[in-house]
Amino acid sequence: MTHLRAAEIHDEIDGDTLHEECGVFGILGHPDAATLTALGLHALQHRGQEAAGIVTFDGAFHTEKRMGLVGDHYTDPAILAKLPGTISIGHTRYSTTGEVALRNVQPLFAELEVGGIAIAHNGNFTNGLTLRRQIIATGAICQSTSDTEVVLHLIARSRHSSTADRFIDAIRQMEGGYAMVAMTRTKLIAARDPIGIRPLVMGELDGKPIFCSETCALDIIGAKYIRDVENGEVIICETQPDGSIQIDARKPANQQPERLCLFEYVYFARPDSVVGGRSVYVARKNMGINLAKESPVEADVVVPVPDGGTPAALGFAQASGIPFEYGIIRNHYVGRTFIEPTQQIRAFGVKLKHSANRAMIEGKRVVLVDDSIVRGTTSLKIVQMIRDAGATEVHIRVASPMIFYPDFYGIDTPNADKLLANQYNDIKAMAKYIGADSLEFLTIDGLYRAVGGEDRNPARPQFTDHYFTGDYPTRLLDKNGETAGLKLSVLASKG
Ligand code: AMP
Numbered sequence: 001m002t003h004l005r006a007a008e009i010h011d012e013i014d015g016d017t018l019h020e021e022c023g024v025f026g027i028l029g030h031p032d033a034a035t036l037t038a039l040g041l042h043a044l045q046h047r048g049q050e051a052a053g054i055v056t057f058d059g060a061f062h063t064e065k066r067m068g069l070v071g072d073h074y075t076d077p078a079i080l081a082k083l084p085g086t087i088s089i090g091h092t093r094y095s096t097t098g099e100v101a102l103r104n105v106q107p108l109f110a111e112l113e114v115g116g117i118a119i120a121h122n123g124n125f126t127n128g129l130t131l132r133r134q135i136i137a138t139g140a141i142c143q144s145t146s147d148t149e150v151v152l153h154l155i156a157r158s159r160h161s162s163t164a165d166r167f168i169d170a171i172r173q174m175e176g177g178y179a180m181v182a183m184t185r186t187k188l189i190a191a192r193d194p195i196g197i198r199p200l201v202m203g204e205l206d207g208k209p210i211f212c213s214e215t216c217a218l219d220i221i222g223a224k225y226i227r228d229v230e231n232g233e234v235i236i237c238e239t240q241p242d243g244s245i246q247i248d249a250r251k252p253a254n255q256q257p258e259r260l261c262l263f264e265y266v267y268f269a270r271p272d273s274v275v276g277g278r279s280v281y282v283a284r285k286n287m288g289i290n291l292a293k294e295s296p297v298e299a300d301v302v303v304p305v306p307d308g309g310t311p312a313a314l315g316f317a318q319a320s321g322i323p324f325e326y327g328i329i330r331n332h333y334v335g336r337t338f339i340e341p342t343q344q345i346r347a348f349g350v351k352l353k354h355s356a357n358r359a360m361i362e363g364k365r366v367v368l369v370d371d372s373i374v375r376g377t378t379s380l381k382i383v384q385m386i387r388d389a390g391a392t393e394v395h396i397r398v399a400s401p402m403i404f405y406p407d408f409y410g411i412d413t414p415n416a417d418k419l420l421a422n423q424y425n426d427i428k429a430m431a432k433y434i435g436a437d438s439l440e441f442l443t444i445d446g447l448y449r450a451v452g453g454e455d456r457n458p459a460r461p462q463f464t465d466h467y468f469t470g471d472y473p474t475r476l477l478d479k480n481g482e483t484a485g486l487k488l489s490v491l492a493s494k495g
Helices: 004-013 034-045 077-081 128-137 147-156 162-169 262-268 280-294 310-320 343-353 377-388 427-434 443-453 482-494
Strands: 020-028 052-057 061-067 087-095 108-112 115-123 176-183 187-192 201-205 208-212 226-229 232-237 246-251 299-304 329-331 354-357 363-368 393-398 438-441
Touching: 004 232, 020 115, 020 176, 020 187, 020 201, 020 329, 034 052, 034 077, 034 087, 034 208, 052 115, 061 108, 061 115, 087 115, 087 176, 087 427, 087 482, 108 147, 115 128, 115 147, 115 162, 128 147, 147 162, 162 226, 162 232, 187 208, 208 246, 262 280, 262 443, 280 310, 280 443, 299 310, 310 363, 329 377, 354 377, 363 377, 427 438
Parallel strands: 299 363, 363 393, 393 438
Antiparallel strands: 020 087, 020 208, 052 061, 052 087, 108 115, 115 176, 176 187, 187 232, 201 208, 201 226, 232 246, 329 354
16 A cells, blocks of 8 residues: 555544635625625635625725525625625635634734724645644733634734735745735735645726636626736735825745645636636646546446536546447535535435436436546546446546645645545555446546646646645644654655
């Protein structure tokens, strides 16, 4: 079992991290700020369905936070009426470990002597726990278990006079992956981590600036995409006394090449979004095309595991010439499989979510295409379902490489030992466990080519791909130096 050592290490260290995958949105200077934020968050709902919050300012700060879907709450005129003002930020969230509680729901707000500030954060700080311990050691009280609160404490402690400078001072101390929007009484601030792991884009509506996780949140309100917030960049937008908006873009972090998270392309981002200047849909379709070239199979029908596997299955069908059919129908009224925090509910979720379309499966050799295998829960259930519906053969093709390593930058992944790839010595044993006649994964170069057009550059990888390779792009300070051990063990096990 080659990767067990990594699994063992992570078993000890994984329990205390708060993984969050989230969507953020912010707008400045618009009379419908809260409504536009609610719509933007609705478009970003796929990034988190556990809770959503919106903060506005109209002479006073107003905060509304609710558990559940954006549309369940922020379509209510009574709630929107509690959010007056022309500046607003919002957040949609799920967490997989840590507390599910309203006090953790973002944006988080603090009233400081320099004025109030609210922050919404997508990502995960790899030194958040370390800094939190230091803050608590000075006698301060942390009110939430969210890492984002650490940023507020650092802002409060900063010696700079303006909130924007304090914000920059604070985030310079943070490590990991983050895309943040923050607001003060007059400013909307956006910031992306030094290597740009998490996405963040800038748009404009009626001449008013917007920041959001993905372009689909601009499309929903008819806003124009301006550009991506660059890695390591902080953009401060401020309303001037004459009503105009001044935009100040700074690069306080050390210049490093961008390394966007490949998993945004594989699974997380919405297919109609453009992330890092690349269509997520086209990237996913290319993954399927490359997969068909790398791992062809004789079959009668290509069936996607919806919705994640659909664009890759279309690419696979196109490249292989095997017809594409909806052999599995997804119930859209159930959330994403992973969203519920326990394994039992996850497994239950898979049954609730997918059903076999017998007419397209019976008597056929089926190629099932999914975007990724994490724990194997989905594949196990679906192969059984397809066989029960009369398939004569079931071949699985996965549009990303095997996942061996947990993520620490905001993508929900379980402990390394729960990852299917770490439980089996070889792919045949894995296929047997799932019940598939064959199982193949896209290679890392196949994935890189699908997204960026070129093979992975081992000297300077164009993206971050640590869940596949173990090459973590930052140090992981909260892991108490165990990262070094992890990397060494990975290298040793690969050699
Ligand atoms: P699993 O069932 O554990 O093997 O997970 C793989 C399935 O979950 C695939 O169908 C993916 O579309 C989806 N998936 C992959 N990564 C994630 C994630 N981080 N959060 C939620 N769902 C995911």
